[in-house]
Amino acid sequence: GAVVSQHPSWVICKSGTSVKIECRSLDFQATTMFWYRQFPKQSLMLMATSNEGSKATYEQGVEKDKFLINHASLTLSTLTVTSAHPEDSSFYICSARDVRGAGETQYFGPGTRLLVL
Amino acid sequence: EDKVVQSPLSLVVHEGDTVTLNCSYEVTNFRSLLWYKQEKKAPTFLFMLTSSGIEKKSGRLSSILDNKELFSILNITATQTGDSAVYLCAGVSGTYKYIFGTGTRLKVLA
Numbered sequence: 001g002a003v004v005s006q007h008p009s010w011v012i013c014k015s016g017t018s019v020k021i022e023c024r025s026l027d028f029q030a031t032t033m034f035w036y037r038q039f040p041k042q043s044l045m046l047m048a049t050s051n052e053g054s055k056a057t058y059e060q061g062v063e064k065d066k067f068l069i070n071h072a073s074l075t076l077s078t079l080t081v082t083s084a085h086p087e088d089s090s091f092y093i094c095s096a097r098d099v100r101g102a103g104e105t106q107y108f109g110p111g112t113r114l115l116v117l
Numbered sequence: 118e119d120k121v122v123q124s125p126l127s128l129v130v131h132e133g134d135t136v137t138l139n140c141s142y143e144v145t146n147f148r149s150l151l152w153y154k155q156e157k158k159a160p161t162f163l164f165m166l167t168s169s170g171i172e173k174k175s176g177r178l179s180s181i182l183d184n185k186e187l188f189s190i191l192n193i194t195a196t197q198t199g200d201s202a203v204y205l206c207a208g209v210s211g212t213y214k215y216i217f218g219t220g221t222r223l224k225v226l227a
Contacts, residue, residue, distance in 0.1 A: 006159075034215070043205065043219040044160070093159045097213070105151060106207075106215060108159040 003027050004096045006109035013084055014117055020080045021112045023094030029074035030096035034106065035067070038091045050077040084116040119144045121208045123218035131226050134196050138204050138221045141188040146211025150189050152180055153205040155220070160205055163191070196225045 003026040011019050023033055031052045036044040048069050049057045056069035066088075068080040077096075081088050093111040124139045142150060149167040153160035164173045166182035166189055173180050177196075182189045193200055203220040210216065 032213070041222075044217045046215065046217075049214075095159075105149075105162060105165050107162060108153075111159040 004094065004107045004109040006094055006112050008112060009110065010113050010115075012115045012117065015085050016083055018080055018082045019084055019114060020078055021092055021094070021114075023077045023079070023096070023109050025075045025096040025098075025107075028096070028098055028100060030077075030098065031074060032097040033071060033077040034095045034097070035069060035077075035079050036093045036095065038093060038111075044093065047079075081114065084114070086116045089114055089116045119208065119210060119214070119216045121206060121216050121218040123204075123206055123221050125221060126219070127222040127224075129224045129226065130196055132197055134225075135192065135194045136196060136223060138191040138193075138206075138223070139188060140190070140206035140218055142206075142208040142216070143187065144208035144210045144216055147184065147187075148209040148211060148213070150182055151207045151209065151215070152189070152191050153207070155203045155205055156201075163204075193223075196223075198225050198227050201225045 005024045007022045033050040035047045037047050038044050046059050047062045050069045050071040052071045052074050058064045071077040091111050091113050095106045095108045097106055121142045149165055151165050152163040164180045169182050169184040177194045180191045201224050203222050205220045207215045207217045
């Protein structure tokens with residue numbers, strides 16, 4: 001399967017600071033990447049769809065000014081949590097859409113755990 | 118509204134047992150259904166199903182789609198403790214939106 005990396009794996013930060021998370025597709029180009037958030041024992045919640053070279057599409061209820069997404073190249077999307085607060089603490093997972101081959105699928109990065117103190 | 122429902126929510130079995138996990142879906146302009154396994158980190162891809170009635174197999178895992186009755190099942194035979202995980206299914210819509218179910222938490226006891 002394809003490889004998607006995320007950096008960092010873990011972040012602990014103080015309230016009010018901004019945190020940037022990177023998502024890279026290592027062995028394929030991804031025009032579309034997705035950002036999810038997952039709370040303990042709950043399923044993935046799609047936050048936004050990131051399209052290379054254009055603005056991200058945010059899901060209802062997700063603040064675009066709070067969660068800034070940039071997809072500057074075909075292999076990199078970034079999510080910046082601005083002015084983070086304790087309620088932003090969560091597991092953030094990115095995925096990249098792989099359209100090679102007969103059908104398309106989505107490969108996930110390993111996730112980033114964010115803890116805001 | 119698009120939705121994916123998985124059952125059961127949670128399952129505890131003994132090693133060697135066979136389990137069947139269910140996923141029903143209502144997805145606009147349905148394209149495909151995917152199964153993922155999630156342990157402590159992010160989900161890992163298991164299967165993608167697009168055609169009804171065709172079984173996909175990988176070792177002890179197999180899956181099939183019924184796009185008339187709008188469901189899929191994931192079978193795991195001769196379960197091992199390493200199969201303990203949350204199994205997620207996702208329906209893919211015509212606009213390539215992925216709708217995830219809440220998952221089935223499987224625990225396999227030694």
